[in-house]
Amino acid sequence: MLVTMDYLEITKRLLLAIILSGIIGFDREYKNRPAGVRTHILVAVGACVVALIQEQIALETVDYIKNNPSLSGSLSLNQGRLTAQVISGIGFLGAGTIMVNKTSVKGLTTAASIWAVACLGIAAGEGFYAITLIGFMAVILVLTVLERIIRVPVLKILEIDYTGDDTVKHELVAFLKKENIEIRNVNYHICQEDHQKVYKLLLELECAPNIKAIDIIDHLADHPHVTKVMLEDS
Structure with a gap:
């Protein structure tokens, strides 16, 4: 059986x-x-x-x-x-x-x-x-x-395209520092788009886990000279 x-x-x-x-x-x-x-x-x-x-x-x-x-x-x-x-x-x-x-x-x-x-x-x-x-x-x-x-700091890549002059860059960086976001690395270059000079700022950021990425993006996007904001995990 x-x-x-x-x-x-x-x-x-x-x-x-x-x-x-x-x-x-x-x-x-x-x-x-x-x-x-x-x-x-x-x-x-x-x-x-x-x-x-x-x-x-x-x-x-x-x-x-x-x-x-x-x-x-x-x-x-x-x-x-x-x-x-x-x-x-x-x-x-x-x-x-x-x-x-x-x-x-x-x-x-x-x-x-x-x-x-x-x-x-x-x-x-x-x-x-x-x-x-x-x-x-x-x-x-x-x-x-x-x-x-366990709250591990997160590395993110922030890309900001803007027009204007260096004053805009200083304003954007000052805002990030005010939000206690550490800037680890900065890449910066200029290009021409539609006969206009566009500044591209690429930042490597160290963010606390409790920082809401959407709030950062919304604030930066509201700046009158900012044309593009992208935030990705490193």
Whole structure:
């Protein structure tokens, strides 16, 4: 008779993977990140199913050896083989959430969270409830609480195009300093646009995490001589 896992146990493990990965996915979607609730749940469910398959194979192998002791030497059981493929293979999905441009790389945290929910799905599928729950709490701690505790200054690139003279540049720089924004590096050049001299100011800024970029952009854009403002992560 074929040995199978208990249906209730299978359901419990899958539900645990769905609930915990859904919470992590909600955090990513709420923060407008590339992968949201459904992506995280699907990754965790897939990983959980692989872990369940692996456990079912193990149960059947052990049962077969019990019923056929003479074959015990020819049968091997590798508990980590399938889950190892999940952990390495999930990288392609995480890579899809990473966006790279010439000044910044975005989506690394979401890629890491996808990899983490795959690991949580495996733990749930294997029935390691304590590891799953503690691992989940660690992921949530990193994604939410730690973000508020550790305030790392952010480097940003600010590009300002303006007309006028050097007085305008001094006014713009004075405003940034007044807002406690440290200017780390300055690049400055002049070009002609529509028969008009345009000054391009490229600044590398160190900003406190609590500074709202939109407020800075709005104030600079309101200056009568400013024609363009762009702010990007360094």
